[in-house]
Amino acid sequence: MSFGEFLLDNLTQFWQLTGFANAQFGNFVMLAVGLFFIWLAIKKNFEPMLLVPIGFGILIGNVPFNATAGLEIGIYEEGSVLNILYNGVSRGWYPPLIFLGIGAMTDFSALIANPKLMLIGAAAQFGIFGAYMVALAIGFAPDQAGAIAIIGGADGPTAIFLSSKLAPNLMGAIAVSAYSYMALVPVIQPPLMRLFTTKKERLIKMKPARAVSQNEKIIFPIVGMLLTCFVVPSGLPLLGMLFFGNLLRECGVTSRLAKTASNALTDIVTILLGMTVGASTQASQFLTPQTIFIFFLGFMAFVIASSSGVLFVKLFNLVLPKDKKINPLIGNAGVSAVPMSARISNNLGLEYDPSNYLLMHAMGPNVAGVIGSAVAAGVLLGFLA
């Protein structure tokens, strides 16, 4: 072999390893999706904390490379750096850490002051099981249907946790679908809220919530964890961490831990979770007819969840005394997209009455939705795992 041939041979081999030589149409489609997510986050400000890591993760995961070269760079190649980071998703330990942070960030006062709002959080979970029925009708197996339906909980970590257990092969599509619709909550929910409410109902003014004592705030995470986990032990990883984070926040003697859990830890896990979920959407795994169905079902789940929350409040109002009626505009907040859906309730309430601030009332069902979706995930896991 001459020196020239040697150089040519090496350059040919190098060319075989480049993205240009291995690119397929699907890669470009996914790169476009990744760029679209980043555009949505930066230009439209749709959940930027989630969509930027996911969008960039999609770019990382869809740079074409020679998978047969054994370079250990792909997210699905055991031992690669991305694969190690992806372990938190595939083994389901990122979501409980996110829940720890959510617990440490969340003030449950609105819920403690008005415990009946918890039932709205429960009613909104009908979105999950409505979508489960539709998924079965389309032809998904019960475990896959359960994993897809959890998108209706509007809770990304819960969706990842459950799909990693019930349908790991669909996890990428489910996670991206869940986060996409969470980002689109301001687009999806308001028309439904207007559709199912009358002008008179939108003007209902709710009484200000009573002040909640420190003792009640401390008792809540302890009793909440024990009661919900005794009913649904399979929800323990999510509910346990959620209430633990909240106890750190409320007990008053672990402010440093609560601060770390709600800031640094949550940020770190969000970055890793978003990026690896995005990177897991490799074109070969993601661009399948199933993904289209999953996105459709996710949308259905969101619509059913938001509608059922609003309709449940209307139903509930029938049995409530006149001075204790609930504004149905807070029903959408039963899905656990915290605090986005509560903010939408508030904005819509202000649109019809500039003095009607619903934010604190909507935070009740909103955080109940977090608990409800974790319970629902536990139920599905218990039945189908």
Place this chain on the structure above:
Amino acid sequence: MKKVISTIAAALLISGAASTALAQSRSGLRINEVMVSNQSSIVDDYGQKHAWIELFNSNFSPLEISSVFLTNDSTQPRLYPVPLGDVNTEIPKRQHVVFFADGEPNKGTFHTSFTLVPGQDNWIGIYDADGVTLIDEVTIPAELGPDQTWARTSDGFGEWAVRDGIGTGYITPSSANVIKDTNKKIENFAELDENGFGMTVMAMCIVFTALLVLCLSFYSIGKIGSAVSRMNKMRAHGVDKEEKATVKHDSGEEIAAIIMALHEHLNTHDAESTILTINKVKRAYSPWSSKIYGLREVPGSHRAK
């Protein structure tokens, strides 16, 4: 003194919990299937057929068994200690290992120092590392024939039954006694709850129950809390029970009105003296904060001076 007592109590609790956790994991070890007369079943690493004992780790975590004892004599619980230092003695979760009861422990880790005798009852026990705690035991009936096993009907649990390799009575050394090719739960849901209505009703009932229980609990806790704070308030005001109707919670509006009135009355924020005072702040020197230790001396800068 109180501190010492509470520290000792905490230490005892922690050690108790740790020993319970250890005991729980050890207690997950099970005798799962036994063959006394091996005519045509598996062979060992030396190509020989012996009686074998299958152990099963029923835990959902790996189990290290290197310190447990296997025996066929209840008066000698320490008959065969599973040797230390073999990586294969860690049984993965819900997996099996097979020991050959050939009486030749010098052949390797998985060869016991005792044998099983066909035609008579054979008792086998597993003792924990202390040689006292019996983890599991089984008596294999004398009627067990050649190439038959005495096996659990379900891995780690269930009744014992004879298996002869015919039909569903398959012999499964080193693998599950019940071969699952499908997930029964999911199959049942697919078959009996085709449209998902059953799941929806059950799951929604559970979700509602969980949150309703929580709701009722906090309704009660809130009531108790309000009553306690009212009592405290009455006590603070020196009000007796007859007058309690007059003692109310201060509403948010009342508190806001009081604050506004105080603000108006005191008006402390808007009238500033407009005198600026600069005080020198003295800080105690500490080498930890000294920049000198973090900088490299640059010769050129000395010359410039």
